[in-house]
Amino acid sequence: MANSKHAHLRYNILDEYFRKRAYSFEDLLIALNAALEIHYPNESISVRTLREDLKVFRDNINGFAAPLPEKARILKYSDSSFTIADKPLLDYEQYLIDAAQQLLQRFENHPKYDRLSEALLKFQEEEQKQKNDNINILFYDHNDEYKGIQLLKPIYHAINNKTVLTITYKGFKDKEVTTYTFHPHVLKEYNNRWFVFGFNDTKNIQNWSIPLDERLIDFTKNNDVIYVESNTDWHLFFNSMVGIVKPLNAIKERVVLRFYNGREEYFKTKPFHSGYDLFFEKDKKNQVWFDTIINRELVQQILSYGQDVQVLEPEILLIQVAQQIKSMNNLYNS
Template sequence: MANSKHAHLRYNILDNCFRKRTYNFEQLLNVLNSQIELHYPNESISTRTLREDLKVFRDKKNGFGAPLPDKARVLKYSDSNFSIAQRPLLEYEQYLIDAGRQLLERFENHPKYEKLAEALIKFQDEEDQQENDAIQILYYDHNEEYKGIRFLKPLYLAIKKKQVLQVTFQGFNDTISNTFEFHPHILKQYNRRWFVYGFNKTKGIKEWSVPLDDRLIDFKVKEKHDYVTSNTSWEAFFRTMVGVVRVKGALVEKVVLRFHNGRESYFKTKPFQPDYEEFFEEEKQNQVWFETIINKELVQQILSYGRDVEVLEPENLKVQLTEHSNVMQHYYNK
């Protein structure tokens, strides 16, 4: 068994190296130690530890069974699509997961444990199916076509390290890509997709959003550039909008909705605007109101209720819903 100290970190670094380019043994050792130094200053591994790690990668029974040619002078996966993320957990990794779950049980009644508990249950369910052909128990909302998740960790680390990025982006309707200087500040998830917000220095816009999907072609760190921190109150920024699109200069307006067929109860269990208010009047018990900007995501959420919701205020939002209704009516009256 390889040296277990920081083994999970070493394996991830090696996996990334083997997928991207070829290395000889000395180059690989240097890259590995430089990466370990970033996370654990003044620490490194020996030649012997790296040799043991390579055995773990090649071992088909107790390791990853990686397509790493034996006795080759250069080290790189022969199958570029392979990743250790596709392989079951090693014994020591399963031990760490189990120990972590037992530790987190101490926080079982604390709100901060809730999402961790959900993530661990999902993880365990998938591992049981993979290893034991167990019956699937959890069926959760998952976007299988979403590939933007690969950007999440690098952007998270860029924000923590206050790094300036050069982003290459191409919209769905763009014929060519464009590049801009970007100072990332926060990450937000909406509708099973992630978005990064920050300062687009090229355009001079402080609250610029970039979706983490196929439109984000690439990004790289711009060294020796001063990072501009954000003075935006992101909590307030998002509480006055539905979704992720905020047109520059958009005004916050009061929206009043009337629900039909008892659908107000459903809205109250899962409101798309958390700061909604109810009316005290008896005849308005099927109505709610909230303050927000008017954007496409708000319209989409209202439309999701179909004929069971009616916009009472403001007038410009009523006009938008009327236009949507007329177009849809045209579709079905041809």
């Protein structure tokens, strides 16, 4: 029987390897252990465990029935479009999921259960689709092209294990790849994308952010550098602004917005700044205010309300929004 510890992680890693390139058994064992090291430091699997994993992949009855040739010296899917993500759950996987669902339901009255409940609904929806001819009940915002979610777990483990990373990065407008030493501290989700914040050791910059997408080409564990802890109060850091970009030496300013056509009610149900407040004066009932740093994400959120919002304060924000509107107008009247 295969080693059950981190089996699901191994299966996902192997699935990705078999789709992308060919490995010898020895090279595969080395690559797999290197990947596991990021999640489980100082742990590795044996030759026997890898052989058992390969049996699970090839098993047509109790496994994934993967197109992995039995006697080939090179390990690679003969059909590169195959992925175990499209296969039904194995029996013991279904058992573990059912057990986890029952355990989570014990926390139904816990203040944090809402997020657990949403996760359960998403999973149950996928199970019902398989049983009922792919009929959807729930529809979520989801970008199939977003690859950052695959980086989330290894980065999370790097933070949890206080692991220094060597980052290989290339921005969309960059001509060359950049490599630097990075101490990951926290992960932040914004606009359905994930970002990791930490200390850029190479540039000596705190609170450096890296998007988890195609720009993050690669990262490896750096054992030659001692991990540097963060002194940042991340709750205050993120509450000081909309989004994830904090301009250098930026300070918080009072922002006052006036809404039209009843749009202030929509803002209240999903505010882009959680620290907003209302005015007591009757003639200001359609206005809100909050203290925040002025950045690009704030301007974008304001513009999303179109003609139904007006910036009253501060003047610097009013000017930035007006400039954006003027530039947009020029696109359609040039």
